[in-house]
Amino acid sequence: MKPAPFVYHAPKTVEEAIAMLATVAPQDGRILAGGQSLVPAMALRLALPAHLVDINGVRSLERLGVENGELVIGACVRHAAFHRPVVDGPLGALLAQVARHIAHYPIRTRSTFCGSLANADPASEWCLVAATLNAQMVARSMRGSRTIAAAGYFQGPMTTALAADELLAEVRVPVISADTRFGFCEFSRRAGDFAIAMALATYRLRNGVIAEPRVGAGGVEGRPRRIAAAEAVLEGQRPGSEVFRAAADAVARSVEPLNDIRYPAAYRRDVVRAMTRRALESAAA
Numbered sequence: 011m012k013p014a015p016f017v018y019h020a021p022k023t024v025e026e027a028i029a030m031l032a033t034v035a036p037q038d039g040r041i042l043a044g045g046q047s048l049v050p051a052m053a054l055r056l057a058l059p060a061h062l063v064d065i066n067g068v069r070s071l072e073r074l075g076v077e078n079g080e081l082v083i084g085a086c087v088r089h090a091a092f093h094r095p096v097v098d099g100p101l102g103a104l105l106a107q108v109a110r111h112i113a114h115y116p117i118r119t120r121s122t123f124c125g126s127l128a129n130a131d132p133a134s135e136w137c138l139v140a141a142t143l144n145a146q147m148v149a150r151s152m153r154g155s156r157t158i159a160a161a162g163y164f165q166g167p168m169t170t171a172l173a174a175d176e177l178l179a180e181v182r183v184p185v186i187s188a189d190t191r192f193g194f195c196e197f198s199r200r201a202g203d204f205a206i207a208m209a210l211a212t213y214r215l216r217n218g219v220i221a222e223p224r225v226g227a228g229g230v231e232g233r234p235r236r237i238a239a240a241e242a243v244l245e246g247q248r249p250g251s252e253v254f255r256a257a258a259d260a261v262a263r264s265v266e267p268l269n270d271i272r273y274p275a276a277y278r279r280d281v282v283r284a285m286t287r288r289a290l291e292s293a294a295a
């Protein structure tokens with residue numbers, strides 16, 4: 011099937027892009043970024059935007075760098091940019107490890123980090139990273155600019171706090187300290203498939219005990235989120251298999267898993283428990 015007819019717009023600046031979006035958003039006008047989710051949906055006529063605002067010609071959205079202790083990721087930065095560490099220390103290594111799990115190489119050369127966050131697939135790896143590391147989303151529209159914290163940004167499957175006329179111009183991820191340990195683990199049926207469940211864990215060691223633990227779960231619920239109950243289990247404890255198992259159990263108890271014919275809720279709960287334990291073990295290794 012071919013996409014339904016649409017009008018194509020190619021702005022050269024952010025100001026032009028948000029002005030066009032303001033005009034066309036009421037007629038289901040959409041931003042076109044990497045097109046790796048939107049174009050297949052259009053080809054299947056699951057999405058019928060009357061207008062596309064293609065941001066690929068907006069050079070200022072290619073920004074990628076550290077500013078005031080945050081990694082700034084512009085709307086046109088592709089997944090492939092993270093194949094090699096984009097920042098020294100654990101954040102660069104974490105992003106490089108996670109990037110390898112997203113789809114396949116050709117898709118990663120087109121898809122954008124911000125596009126993943128705008129699309130908000132519950133099984134998106136970047137959404138899990140943003141939720142676990144408390145990223146800030148910077149939205150621009152003709153009404154101005156606003157910053158949305160990850161905790162309020164992800165609202166449900168394919169649903170975010172972005173309004174139809176807002177461009178997700180950049181995402182700001184706090185740079186994590188050099189002594190932060192991290193572990194990421196995901197399970198999917200085949201390499202490149204969306205995750206059935208995944209977990210990201212980070213913590214520091216202070217006098218041999220866990221400090222500032224962060225545990226995020228993705229794929230298992232309608233949106234990724236930090237699991238406070240698991241973080242409370244870890245805080246102040248010596249790292250080890252017993253406490254990791256207890257934290258993984260806390261995740262399994264806390265989540266309300268998606269339930270579908272292929273992956274029933276009980277199965278997803280078991281998988282996220284295993285992914286959390288492995289992520290914590292990997293952080294400790």
Ligand SMILES: Cc1cc2nc3c(=O)[nH]c(=O)nc-3n(C[C@H](O)[C@H](O)[C@H](O)COP(=O)(O)OP(=O)(O)OC[C@H]3O[C@@H](n4cnc5c(N)ncnc54)[C@H](O)[C@@H]3O)c2cc1C
Nearest residue numbers: 040041043044045046047048113121122125126128134178
């Ligand atoms: C075979 C295949 C396997 C895949 N596997 C995975 C996977 O394992 N993990 C994963 O996370 N993803 C996976 N993806 C999805 C891929 O990463 C998507 O490209 C990504 O989720 C969306 O990024 P994009 O830049 O292509 O966005 P687009 O497809 O261009 O846009 C997606 C949606 O977001 C909106 N949008 C995009 N950018 C912005 C912006 N800056 N501001 C406001 N709205 C915006 C668009 O209007 C559209 O509604 C897969 C895709 C394919 C085709």
